[in-house]
Amino acid sequence: MIEVRNLTKLYGEFVAIRDVSFTAENGSILGFLGPNGAGKTTTMRIITGFMPATSGTVLIDGLDIFTQSLEARRKIGYLPENPPLYADMRVDAYLRFVARLRGVPRSKLADALDHAITVCGLENVSHRICGQLSKGYRQRVGLAQALIHDPPVLVMDEPTIGLDPRQIHEIRGLIKTLSGSRTVVLSTHILPEVSQICDKVVIIADGHVVLEEKLAALPEGSSLEDVFLKAITKERHDLEQAREETLEEVDAGRG
Amino acid sequence: MKNSLIIAGKELAAFFVQPVAYVVMSVFLLLGGFFFFALLRRFDLVLQIYAAMQNPQVLEHLNLNSWVIEPMLHNLSIVLVILVPAITMRSFAEEKRTGTYELLLTAPIRTGEIVAGKFIAAALFVLIMIGLAAMFPLILILFGNPEIGVAFSGYLGLSFLAVGFVAVGLFTSSVTQNQIIAAISCFGVLLMLYVISWPAESGGAAFAGLLRYISLPEHFSRMVSGIIDTKDIVYFLSLIFVALFLTQRSVESARWR
Ligand SMILES: Nc1ncnc2c1ncn2[C@@H]1O[C@H](COP(=O)(O)OP(=O)(O)O)[C@@H](O)[C@H]1O
């Protein structure tokens, strides 16, 4: 389970996300949906312990990602926005390196490697150099490194970005198969992706959560697109209202 | 410790698939060979001159260590000022640029282990290089009788110096994601260590003492001339420790930006 509690992150003066909270239940796939620049990457980097929040906490299966960082990080598999490959390493050597870094014991190394290579369909490229792979295969190697240590929690930042339609289809299928009993959070700015693979959707706009809802619980007959647009419009409306109220208060103060 | 070794292994393997490492090693050994034979040639000439002048007293004072090995080690130390930045510039900067930094910093390992791993790998690389350059005094043994102890002390000094340079290089690489900036700032810091005692000639006593202590050539020269003093070893160990400590802080603080 991933519990995100009141995350706020400032880059200098700039508020990237504010008061972001949501929960990904055990064994479910959560779609973290939002337009570009909404704060998805920022949130995921905080969840995975890459950087701290300005305030708020994240619990990974009950472990705090900051105060119990090593234990919490041990549970996570992470595919960043750009697959973190070493361009001059061979695919199999790279995966072995990540497995050892992630604490896979030597006795289980060969099995873990075989499994990740088979699941992600990397048999034909396992001896190739990472830097020479196509975008689709780079993404697969990225997935393989994220699940090499069989983590209970999987975090993926826009796993289908930059792929062609056939590759997108393949990667989505792959995510479904390998999610299994894991808790998965994946970010995307593509609506249909969420309805195709997720159990739950969290919509983020301008740095804060505007909707957290199980897909099954969405109003009957309304497409996710309607919900998304409504949520974002409502958000804008609320913001404008808040701004007007503030202005009125200021005016009242002056008067 | 285990995690450091995992990282060190990966880094070391990476050195040997990069052309940079081979270029650095070749340049170091070729220049070393050039210095060695040029100095040997000059020594030979001087010997012949004094032999012709039938001056046995001077002949006794001429030795291979001070005419060949010592100047060669001094020259090599300057070569390292240029080459070590080229070895270490990638270490952190490249990981940040390509995004593999996210893999490292989200793995269940401590930042200290990352720094230690990268340090072990780069230090081993320069030590291998210096080890290969030890063939020059070994060649001398075939021709004359250099003082092995003095040569050993000199090579020990060069090793400490190179490993200290590596630690500085790791630090400058950890503060940027641009390899060129990492290399040039490392080069700047290392040169500074050479010249920092210059104002000591005109400064106050306490100030001058401090600058002389920080100044690298003083410590290195003593080791090259065959004196192994704990004071100098402590100097190099402090340099390594301070640079690695700053590197660890810088990697850790990258999380906080
Ligand atoms: N390191 C940074 N420094 C300053 N601003 C940043 C940084 N990273 C992201 N931002 C800003 O924060 C906002 C959210 O970015 P991000 O989390 O990458 O959004 P998303 O992944 O949803 O596209 C954007 O406006 C982006 O420009």
Ligand SMILES: [Mg+2]
């Ligand atoms: Mg993003």
